Amino acid sequence: MMSQFWSEVVQQLVPYTPGEQPKMQQLTKLNTNENPFPPSPHALGAMQAAINDDLRLYPDPEATQLKQTIAGYYGLHENQVFVGNGSDEILAHTFATFFQGRPALLMPDVTYSFYPVYCQLYQVAPRIIPLSENFTINPADYTGAKAGVLLPNPNAPTGIVLTLAQIEQILQANPQAVVVIDEAYIDFGGTSAVSLIQQYPNLLVIQTLSKSRSLAGMRVGFAMGQAHLIEGLQRVKNSFNSYPLDRVAQAGAMAAIKDEDYFQQTRHEIMANRSALVQQLTAMGFNVLPSMANFIFACHPEYDAAQLARQLHDKGVIVRHFKQPRINQFLRITIGTQSQHERLIAVLTQLIH
Numbered sequence: 001m002m003s004q005f006w007s008e009v010v011q012q013l014v015p016y017t018p019g020e021q022p023k024m025q026q027l028t029k030l031n032t033n034e035n036p037f038p039p040s041p042h043a044l045g046a047m048q049a050a051i052n053d054d055l056r057l058y059p060d061p062e063a064t065q066l067k068q069t070i071a072g073y074y075g076l077h078e079n080q081v082f083v084g085n086g087s088d089e090i091l092a093h094t095f096a097t098f099f100q101g102r103p104a105l106l107m108p109d110v111t112y113s114f115y116p117v118y119c120q121l122y123q124v125a126p127r128i129i130p131l132s133e134n135f136t137i138n139p140a141d142y143t144g145a146k147a148g149v150l151l152p153n154p155n156a157p158t159g160i161v162l163t164l165a166q167i168e169q170i171l172q173a174n175p176q177a178v179v180v181i182d183e184a185y186i187d188f189g190g191t192s193a194v195s196l197i198q199q200y201p202n203l204l205v206i207q208t209l210s211k212s213r214s215l216a217g218m219r220v221g222f223a224m225g226q227a228h229l230i231e232g233l234q235r236v237k238n239s240f241n242s243y244p245l246d247r248v249a250q251a252g253a254m255a256a257i258k259d260e261d262y263f264q265q266t267r268h269e270i271m272a273n274r275s276a277l278v279q280q281l282t283a284m285g286f287n288v289l290p291s292m293a294n295f296i297f298a299c300h301p302e303y304d305a306a307q308l309a310r311q312l313h314d315k316g317v318i319v320r321h322f323k324q325p326r327i328n329q330f331l332r333i334t335i336g337t338q339s340q341h342e343r344l345i346a347v348l349t350q351l352i353h
């Protein structure tokens with residue numbers, strides 16, 4: 001029953017449903033795009049070292065050293081970096097900073113399903129732009145934005161990537177609006193738009209340590225853009241929660257970004273596992289969209305996706321299915337280890353004849 005005490009906005013809200021986080025062990029968990037590899041040993045060491053008496057003190061509210069580390073990594077100035085408690089929190093602040101109260105936020109019909117929830121919470125009217133028949137974003141469709149443009153690159157849950165030239169086309173067509181590129185999955189084969197920041201005052205790039213840095217459990221995200229955009233986010237953050245990143249998260253995030261060897265090794269292994277899995281699924285009759293993410297989006301012309309997801313679940317293999325128009329015959333499968341894939345394929349072989 002709806003509480004009479006809730007505000008109008010909260011009564012209308014349909015909150016985001018995160019992928020299942022099962023309590024059972026021994027599952028092949030390929031449903032929330034986590035990294036199958038552990039965090040960098042240096043990150044684990046730094047976090048363990050950060051668990052000390054200093055935890056009685058508040059953390060650095062500006063996470064200065066972490067921002068400097070990110071700025072150094074990407075060749076930016078410290079005032080061009082913002083950090084937050086996961087990129088979801090940064091997206092929320094992005095809505096409050098740039099979109100709230102303005103008409104026409106352009107976003108695709110098939111995209112990260114948290115975006116429509118933020119639209120409701122922040123009372124932003126989206127202008128939904130359908131993907132083309134083959135599930136690609138057509139940059140020419142993104143014109144006339146008033147509030148802004150919001151896109152994941154690669155898109156989720158399709159995994160399809162835009163080139164930098166296509167992103168530039170969108171930036172140039174909307175000079176009066178902030179164009180937000182959510183690069184949660186960029187490290188798995190796409191090209192980051194970070195290199196465009198000095199040129200485009202309307203570009204905000206958001207990344208996360210949840211996927212390519214194996215730190216979903218620490219909740220660290222960051223945004224990069226020219227200083228005037230970052231300052232806006234900073235104003236909202238300091239009106240909401242001054243200390244979004246705890247001491248342990250700041251220490252772990254810094255060490256993870258500095259461990260380049262581990263980052264390269266694990267992301268390449270995921271990309272190799274992705275190619276192998278695409279080949280196997282294609283051989284079983286699946287159509288797999290071309291993915292540059294740590295997940296693939298696949299459908300089988302002869303088998304119902306919801307039923308396959310249920311049957312896989314019964315056998316301890318969890319993938320994600322979205323009951324949404326256009327994509328309800330697809331399964332989103334996170335790229336895992338080779339042994340996780342062996343299990344997935346073994347179960348699918350029982351289900352698909």
Ligand SMILES: Cc1ncc(COP(=O)(O)O)c(C=O)c1O
Pocket residue numbers: 032033085086087088089112152156182184207208209210216219220221
């Ligand atoms: C496109 C996209 N953006 C942002 C996020 C949020 O990531 P986090 O809050 O863990 O940084 C996700 C998580 O699945 C995602 O798929």
